Amino acid sequence: MSVNDSKETAAKKPSDYSDEERYGRTRALLFALLKWLECEFFGVFIFLSLLALRVVMGRAGDIIFGVLGFITYIMVMADFGFKEGCKARIKNDVRGDNVKRGFGVLLGAVSIVPPLLTLGVLGLSYAGAVPSAVLPFKALNSGLWGIINLFVGDMEIAHLHPAVFAVYPVLQLILAAVTAGAFSVGFNNEDLETRLMYRKSK
Secondary structure, three states: OOHHHHHHHHHOOOOOHHHOOOOOHHHHHHHHHHHHHHHHHHHHHHHHHHHHHHHHHOHHHHHHHHHHHHHHHHHHHHHHHHHHHHHHHHHHHHHOOOOOOOHHHHHHHHHOHHHHHHHHHHHHHHOOOOOOOHHHHHHOOHHHHHHHHOOOOOOOHHHOOOOHHHHHHHHHHHHHHHHHHHHHHHHHOOOHHHHHHHHHHO
């Protein structure tokens, strides 16, 4: 390697996340906060694909619609949590960082802040403090539109069943738990495919 090549290499800044010395905790938290946008991206496609299902099947269509949407959200958050867990493990093993396994819990908690804020606005609307927020709530939870329809089939806040304020947080807590669990799997470098195959062979 020439002297010029050495200088160029030394002057080179990290080109991607894997070149950074430490695990980007702030970046990961920001991504977790914005992850609901990715969920909504897929949610809109589910909404457009399955909206007719409700017209044809009514309440059963809502259930199918909602379950598929929720499964999609789970997959998005599991993928995010697993990848972040792998990154954290690599930084610990290769770069000597000290990321804790519990950081996945924080990622999960941060990821559900935006959707819970939409529920808060819906609560204000239900209390009469602000105009009806049913449409914005459904629009910002497109993948869960079918589940929300079970509690309010139209856009009238007066028709909203208060049980949504119990069910919706549970769904979000499940997503937070999935994120934290997937982070732990990636952090522990657990090869689930190998483990499943081993159990099958036994």
